[in-house]
């Protein structure tokens with residue numbers, strides 16, 4: 001069964017084969033979609049996205065997701081390459097300079113914080129606003145971004161990325177109203193389990209984080225492949241009326257209070 005036959009998309013954020021966006025791209029190909037891959041210029045130089053492009057037969061276009069000129073050019077080129085308007089967009093972008101530089105939460109550098117929020121959250125608004133202005137989205141299209149439960153609960157080592165994810169989810173809801181009423185496009189965020197990727201592993205104590213969530217969740221952690229399956233469904237016509245939601249994709253973690261398995265492990 002091919003859920004995305006005839007659909008055209010743009011996938012932001014595939015860096016290497018561990019990236020969630022990489023798995024999403026592979027699954028979108030399996031389901032018959034055509035799409036453009038994009039990432040920041042530095043990621044095109046340092047990462048393996050060109051290899052993915054060759055593997056799936058997709059064009060790779062450099063765009064800094066915080067730069068409106070880059071986004072405008074990306075949309076123009078993508079509609080030319082794909083031969084029409086865009087049916088789906090994946091925002092799979094996150095980066096915190098304070099986290100990367102191991103700054104404590106009560107000693108954050110605010111210039112870096114602005115940059116982190118711009119890259120990890122405001123870029124989502126910029127992508128949607130630019131797409132709307134350039135009129136490149138198809139009716140009944142689907143826009144997704146990836147989030148994490150630190151938007152709602154405290155995970156101290158996640159630092160300012162918690163605020164970035166809260167902002168990201170809020171942009172999803174608010175823009176969901178505007179895109180929905182104007183062009184019948186839906187916007188959602190997927191709150192994913194901890195996943196072993198470059199961005200994920202940058203969080204202090206990631207392995208403990210990962211193991212704790214895995215124990216706590218009745219189904220265990222959702223993998224990047226599981227997340228990619230969910231993204232395909234959210235891009236497909238089977239989910240046309242889901243919008244302005246933050247959808248937990250976490251094996252049940254978000255509904256748990258206490259799991260005896262975690263206590264047993266501690267004894």
Ligand SMILES: NC(=O)c1ccc[n+]([C@@H]2O[C@H](COP(=O)([O-])OP(=O)(O)OC[C@H]3O[C@@H](n4cnc5c(N)ncnc54)[C@H](O)[C@@H]3O)[C@@H](O)[C@H]2O)c1
Pocket residue numbers: 012013014015016018019020021039040043063064065066091092093094095119146147148191192193194195196197198199200201
């Ligand atoms: N890994 C996890 O545990 C986890 C859990 C929940 C949500 N997420 C989210 O999933 C998304 C994808 O992350 P990932 O885990 O696959 O890691 P990743 O490191 O593979 O992907 C992050 C991507 O962001 C890109 N990026 C950074 N700055 C950019 C810019 N200015 N313009 C365009 N792209 C830029 C990077 O080049 C990279 O491709 C992120 O939003 C992340 O927060 C990850």
